Amino acid sequence: MTHLDITRRNFIVSTAAAGGGMMLGFYLPSAAQAANIANNPWERPTAKDGQEINAWLVIDPDGTVTVRVAQSEMGEGIFTSLPMIVAEELQADWKAIKAEYADANRHIKNNNVYQRMSTGGSGAVRLSRVYLQQAGASARERLKEAAAKDWGVTRADVAAKDSVLTSGTKRGTYAEFATKAAQITLDKEPAIKIPDQYTFMGTSVARLDTPLKVNGTATFGIDVRLPGMVYAAVMAHPIPGGDAGTRAQRTLKSFDFNAIKARPGVIGAYELKPQGDTTSGVQPGVAVVADTWYRAKTALGLMPIQWEMGPDVAINSNGLFDRMRKALTEPGAAVSRKDGDAEGAIAKAAKKIEGVYESPYVAHACMEPMNCTVAITNDRVDVYGGFQNPPGALSVVADNLGVQPNNVYTHTTFLGGGFGRRSRNDEVRQAAAVAKLAGKPVKMVWTREEDFRQGTHRPMAVTKFQAGIGADGMPTGLWIRSVQHSITAHSRPEAVVNGLDNGAIEGFRTNVYNIPNQYVDMHIRNSHIPVHFYRSVAVSQNIFQIESFIDEMAQAGGKDPMQYRIDLTKDLPDYQLVLKTLKEKSGWTTNLPKGTGMGIGLSVAFGTVVAQAATVSVTRRGALTVEKIVCALDCGHLVNPSIAEAQVQSSIVMGLGDATIHEITVDKGQVVQGNFDTFPIIRMNQMPIIETHFALTGGDKWGGMGEPALPPTAAAVANAIFYATGKRVRSMPFSHTDLSWS
Amino acid sequence: MALNLTVNGKAYSVDVEPETPLLWVIRDSIGLTGTKFGCGIAKCGACTVHIDGAAAKSCNTAASAAVGKAITTIEGLSADSKHPVQVAWTEIDVPQCGYCQSGQIMAAAALLSKNKRPTDADIDAEMSDNVCRCGTYQRIRQAIHRASELA
Ligand code: FES
Ligand code: FES
Numbered sequence: 023m024t025h026l027d028i029t030r031r032n033f034i035v036s037t038a039a040a041g042g043g044m045m046l047g048f049y050l051p052s053a054a055q056a057a058n059i060a061n062n063p064w065e066r067p068t069a070k071d072g073q074e075i076n077a078w079l080v081i082d083p084d085g086t087v088t089v090r091v092a093q094s095e096m097g098e099g100i101f102t103s104l105p106m107i108v109a110e111e112l113q114a115d116w117k118a119i120k121a122e123y124a125d126a127n128r129h130i131k132n133n134n135v136y137q138r139m140s141t142g143g144s145g146a147v148r149l150s151r152v153y154l155q156q157a158g159a160s161a162r163e164r165l166k167e168a169a170a171k172d173w174g175v176t177r178a179d180v181a182a183k184d185s186v187l188t189s190g191t192k193r194g195t196y197a198e199f200a201t202k203a204a205q206i207t208l209d210k211e212p213a214i215k216i217p218d219q220y221t222f223m224g225t226s227v228a229r230l231d232t233p234l235k236v237n238g239t240a241t242f243g244i245d246v247r248l249p250g251m252v253y254a255a256v257m258a259h260p261i262p263g264g265d266a267g268t269r270a271q272r273t274l275k276s277f278d279f280n281a282i283k284a285r286p287g288v289i290g291a292y293e294l295k296p297q298g299d300t301t302s303g304v305q306p307g308v309a310v311v312a313d314t315w316y317r318a319k320t321a322l323g324l325m326p327i328q329w330e331m332g333p334d335v336a337i338n339s340n341g342l343f344d345r346m347r348k349a350l351t352e353p354g355a356a357v358s359r360k361d362g363d364a365e366g367a368i369a370k371a372a373k374k375i376e377g378v379y380e381s382p383y384v385a386h387a388c389m390e391p392m393n394c395t396v397a398i399t400n401d402r403v404d405v406y407g408g409f410q411n412p413p414g415a416l417s418v419v420a421d422n423l424g425v426q427p428n429n430v431y432t433h434t435t436f437l438g439g440g441f442g443r444r445s446r447n448d449e450v451r452q453a454a455a456v457a458k459l460a461g462k463p464v465k466m467v468w469t470r471e472e473d474f475r476q477g478t479h480r481p482m483a484v485t486k487f488q489a490g491i492g493a494d495g496m497p498t499g500l501w502i503r504s505v506q507h508s509i510t511a512h513s514r515p516e517a518v519v520n521g522l523d524n525g526a527i528e529g530f531r532t533n534v535y536n537i538p539n540q541y542v543d544m545h546i547r548n549s550h551i552p553v554h555f556y557r558s559v560a561v562s563q564n565i566f567q568i569e570s571f572i573d574e575m576a577q578a579g580g581k582d583p584m585q586y587r588i589d590l591t592k593d594l595p596d597y598q599l600v601l602k603t604l605k606e607k608s609g610w611t612t613n614l615p616k617g618t619g620m621g622i623g624l625s626v627a628f629g630t631v632v633a634q635a636a637t638v639s640v641t642r643r644g645a646l647t648v649e650k651i652v653c654a655l656d657c658g659h660l661v662n663p664s665i666a667e668a669q670v671q672s673s674i675v676m677g678l679g680d681a682t683i684h685e686i687t688v689d690k691g692q693v694v695q696g697n698f699d700t701f702p703i704i705r706m707n708q709m710p711i712i713e714t715h716f717a718l719t720g721g722d723k724w725g726g727m728g729e730p731a732l733p734p735t736a737a738a739v740a741n742a743i744f745y746a747t748g749k750r751v752r753s754m755p756f757s758h759t760d761l762s763w764s
Numbered sequence: 765m766a767l768n769l770t771v772n773g774k775a776y777s778v779d780v781e782p783e784t785p786l787l788w789v790i791r792d793s794i795g796l797t798g799t800k801f802g803c804g805i806a807k808c809g810a811c812t813v814h815i816d817g818a819a820a821k822s823c824n825t826a827a828s829a830a831v832g833k834a835i836t837t838i839e840g841l842s843a844d845s846k847h848p849v850q851v852a853w854t855e856i857d858v859p860q861c862g863y864c865q866s867g868q869i870m871a872a873a874a875l876l877s878k879n880k881r882p883t884d885a886d887i888d889a890e891m892s893d894n895v896c897r898c899g900t901y902q903r904i905r906q907a908i909h910r911a912s913e914l915a
Binding site for chain 1: 863
């Protein structure tokens with residue numbers, strides 16, 4: 023059940039655990055009704071005879087309003103939350119709202135009309151709300167103006183509600199005035215609503231895409247079928263990434279097409295030549311094309327292929343970790359933060375503690391393996407797939423094929439998971455290369471093994487912490503040195519100045535605890551393994567590290583870890599609300615019988631403050647069960663509480679996987695894990711109960727929702743393990759640590 | 765070689781190697797793409813269909829082994845998305861990205877057809893072959909309980 027407490031000016035929206043679940047308001051769309059989104063979501067769900075009012079919306083003669091959505095649907099709910107924002111201002115009847123993807127080709131031809139088409143940074147609502155509200159408000163006022171002119175009244179005399187315009191006894195629908203409204207230019211754009219004026223945003227409307235996702239009709243990239251299409255299976259060089267120098271030395275030596283060419287359905291085998299940069303370009307490799315994907319994949323598996331391995335074949339995970347551990351004492355670290363004199367304060371402190379924490383590479387492991395479909399004709403190229411960044415996909419295809427970007431058309435499908443992986447577009451560039459070689463429309467699909475081996479992983483990191491604890495148990499100084507694999511050093515080397523990548527040490531640099539002396543520096547130690555944004559990016563590993571050490575500090579000072587955090591954030595009202603909500607809702611205690619424990623983790627990402635309390639039990643032999651995770655968070659405002667709650671659950675499950683079982687390791691330069699047998703994902707029987715409490719401070723705060731609930735989970739679980747067993751887990755995944763106790 | 769298969773009550777003759785996994789016959793030869801490919805090694809459940817009413821992973825079922833049996837895919841579970849599992853899934857808004865959901869729904873429907881009132885432990889036992897990277901498990905559990913009330 024959902025209940026709403028109004029405490030002073032703060033709103034606490036809580037959703038119950040296993041039993042209830044959030045009640046959805048308004049009507050439930052059903053597949054029996056006309057779909058609200060086309061199966062092919064890049065297509066208009068209705069007949070195309072509507073009147074475009076502005077780039078964001080179209081009104082049909084029957085009153086249907088189609089909202090263009092310029093972010094990609096990978097589960098985070100943008101196909102519902104973004105139209106809700108437009109509908110709020112438009113005063114449209116929600117039952118008449120449909121949605122389609124905005125067109126990236128139009129975007130690039132029309133001066134970036136959709137503003138921001140790359141989905142990431144938990145930014146769909148956070149960064150596009152204002153202009154979506156504006157688009158809806160502007161359309162509403164133009165409709166009112168059109169009616170006012172017709173009726174000989176002023177615009178102020180016209181009211182708009184539920185897609186109906188009224189003034190005195192006059193009445194007209196949006197559809198009736200759409201054509202006239204499209205001709206109207208306002209002398210000044212209307213003001214948009216402030217949150218107190220919302221009547222629709224903030225309600226748990228049912229998702230518009232659910233009907234397509236319960237009957238198998240939602241089109242994902244892997245489902246695209248084009249006339250005359252053939253299928254490609256690919257194998258890129260088993261050693262991924264690298265720099266220009268090492269890539270030149272790891273090559274495709276030979277492949278024997280004769281060995282497979284008589285196999286059923288096989289059409290051809292092609293060498294993929296390196297192109298573009300080393301981590302998001304085309305890697306050296308081979309594609310086999312056939313009349314079905316299974317035949318292509320089977321033939322590829324049987325074809326003899328010889329690779330020149332190059333120098334990166336000497337690299338393995340132990341060596342990479344050793345290099346990072348060694349860097350902890352090497353000179354030349356880039357300083358990011360220096361408040362007071364941390365070293366001096368620690369040296370003088372009553373008590374001094376230190377700890378080294380480690381996190382491995384982690385794969386995005388989207389449920390839908392990477393794929394892309396490309397059709398090249400004389401005057402245009404059509405590209406189909408689950409793009410997190412459609413204009414980026416468009417530009418890599420233009421670059422690969424040497425065609426004008428204006429002639430490339432992307433068709434974004436539903437994404438079978440994204441988490442950052444589908445913003446890289448390496449598979450798009452590769453598919454364009456294969457389609458050109460094959461001379462036919464091609465659907466290229468990676469095997470799961472290829473998906474792991476050509477992954478672009480969450481960076482690994484090793485961090486050393488030192489702290490001084492005063493006689494009163496409170497910290498006097500905190501010193502942090504982090505060794506990181508820098509994403510930015512690969513993707514935008516010019517942004518790394520004097521060895522400093524502030525993005526990589528988010529969570530350390532941005533630590534908000536009121537500790538008098540703080541110092542943070544870093545070393546970058548990159549390897550050939552490609553790295554990329556993972557859900558919540560750097561804080562996904564850094565918050566585990568620092569929030570575990572903060573618990574060590576509390577412990578060393580004899581403090582309760584919950585109260586310690588409350589005391590160290592007392593000037594920050596949002597942290598206070600979140601922590602106090604968590605304390606109350608979780609029934610916080612450090613007094614559980616041995617073998618059970620509660621732990622806390624706290625983080626901020628993309629403007630949203632999140633705290634979690636995990637309850638675990640550990641058997642004497644060391645088997646861990648995470649029983650429950652209570653989450654309190656402040657993202658300022660909610661567009662759709664039910665969707666937001668789902669994102670919290672989703673992030674926690676992924677964070678729990680990172681904490682306990684996820685790990686990508688490297689041997690002979692290659693990714694060891696190839697499928698879900700070696701890279702397990704959290705399953706139903708490992709699920710804790712998750713309870714979510716939105717503790718909202720409102721005001722100007724609009725924090726992100728898709729990622730921020732991930733980072734605290736690993737720390738909360740690790741800290742709970744400490745209270746259960748007395749054992750401090752200092753590396754992810756925890757499955758490597760012996761948790762037995764007696 | 766031609767194999768005769770019955771999918772969602774319709775007869776199909778497909779020209780594939782007999783060892784071809786049923787998954788690829790359903791998706792590429794027959795063109796029903798609601799059944800998904802996740803791993804190909806029976807470790808994720810995205811490809812779950814019903815064979816003679818029981819949940820089966822179509823990625824490791826040879827097409828030849830399904831000859832003469834009734835194969836049901838997500839498209840054939842109901843004509844109008846009104847199977848209790850689909851209704852419950854819609855009420856609770858279970859799917860996120862949705863990619864695993866055909867498999868989850870088919871697995872849940874098979875569970876409920878043999879166990880009308882599954883406990884949480886039954887759900888853990890029967891649904892743990894189906895991976896969801898979006899972590900929709902809590903709502904899946906709620907929706908199975910809800911579907912069991914609706915059925
Ligand atoms: S694709 Fe069959 S279980 Fe994963
Ligand atoms: S809903 Fe995305 S994998 Fe399950």
